[in-house]
Amino acid sequence: MRDLDRFAPPPRMAGRVCVGFIMDIMTGAGLTFGMIVIAMMVFMGGDLHMFVSEHAMIIIFGGATAATMIRFPLGAILHGLPLGAKYAFTMSRLSARDLVDELARIAEIARKQGPVGLEKVETNEPFLAKGIRFVADGYDLEFIRDNLERDRDNFLMHLDEGSKIYRAIGDCAPAFGMIGTLIGMVQMFANMTDPSKLGPFMATALLATLYGALVANLFCLPIADKLHGKLLDEETNRTLIIDGILMIRDSKSPALVREMLLAYLPEKHRHEEGEPVPA
Numbered sequence: 001m002r003d004l005d006r007f008a009p010p011p012r013m014a015g016r017v018c019v020g021f022i023m024d025i026m027t028g029a030g031l032t033f034g035m036i037v038i039a040m041m042v043f044m045g046g047d048l049h050m051f052v053s054e055h056a057m058i059i060i061f062g063g064a065t066a067a068t069m070i071r072f073p074l075g076a077i078l079h080g081l082p083l084g085a086k087y088a089f090t091m092s093r094l095s096a097r098d099l100v101d102e103l104a105r106i107a108e109i110a111r112k113q114g115p116v117g118l119e120k121v122e123t124n125e126p127f128l129a130k131g132i133r134f135v136a137d138g139y140d141l142e143f144i145r146d147n148l149e150r151d152r153d154n155f156l157m158h159l160d161e162g163s164k165i166y167r168a169i170g171d172c173a174p175a176f177g178m179i180g181t182l183i184g185m186v187q188m189f190a191n192m193t194d195p196s197k198l199g200p201f202m203a204t205a206l207l208a209t210l211y212g213a214l215v216a217n218l219f220c221l222p223i224a225d226k227l228h229g230k231l232l233d234e235e236t237n238r239t240l241i242i243d244g245i246l247m248i249r250d251s252k253s254p255a256l257v258r259e260m261l262l263a264y265l266p267e268k269h270r271h272e273e274g275e276p277v278p279a
Contacts, residue, residue: 024091027226034218056180056208060215063176064169071168076161084162087230088223093124096237100261103244106132107254127151127238131245141249148245152238156231163227170220177212181205240264 042051068077094102102123109117118136123129130151134144184205191197240261247257 053207055204059180060211067172079158080161080165104254104258107257135249148242159231166220167224170216173215174212177209180208
């Protein structure tokens with residue numbers, strides 16, 4: 001962990017861009033591995049061209065998009081989709097344990113130098129930076145609590161919307177795949193007298209089911225589950241930050257801040273590496 005006393009950015013971190021997230025390699029690695037597996041199966045049995053169908057793409061992506069637009073208001077889609085995509089591929093730079101250590105160090109700075117000393121503190125977590133700024137500017141306790149809790153709740157609401165939108169797409173994509181299959185079979189049976197058309201219509205019918213299953217099970221449903229897990233993590237981290245900032249504003253000792261915040265962590269994560277865990 002960095003020693004926050006050594007950092008001296010511009011006062012109140014004005015104009016500073018806080019980059020609080022790093023790539024979540026598991027999401028990208030999982031998607032890449034899944035696509036490699038599918039590509040291997042495709043090329044082992046033929047070529048890519050036979051697995052491409054414009055009609056199947058239209059029914060899957062067009063139908064799933066239409067159903068999502070009906071199910072959710074425009075504002076939820078505009079907020080939820082990009083936020084969900086961002087958090088599916090990124091993760092918080094600081095773990096809950098790191099946040100406890102950082103808040104304890106910030107409390108030590110506030111105890112030694114007062115709120116003015118917090119103007120020189122730099123952090124990679126934008127939400128934490130906002131709380132530090134409020135304390136440094138001398139806002140009262142209730143204002144800080146209300147503002148940070150409202151910020152947290154709005155963020156979690158949009159992240160939950162993202163999870164629900166991806167899950168909704170994952171739920172309806174296989175259904176539209178089945179619809180595409182039925183349409184293809186109707187077209188096939190309607191042209192039984194022309195054998196040259198039976199193959200293309202059957203391919204469209206089967207590819208619609210394939211596309212729906214891939215969109216749901218390789219992309220949308222895993223991303224929805226990933227977002228739900230990250231929502232729980234962000235709720236814990238941001239609540240931890242709020243409690244820490246309020247204790248710093250209330251001039252609590254660094255030791256008390258640390259001990260109170262450690263209650264957010266599982267027992268095995270409450271102790272420094274190498275420190276024995278009480279039985």
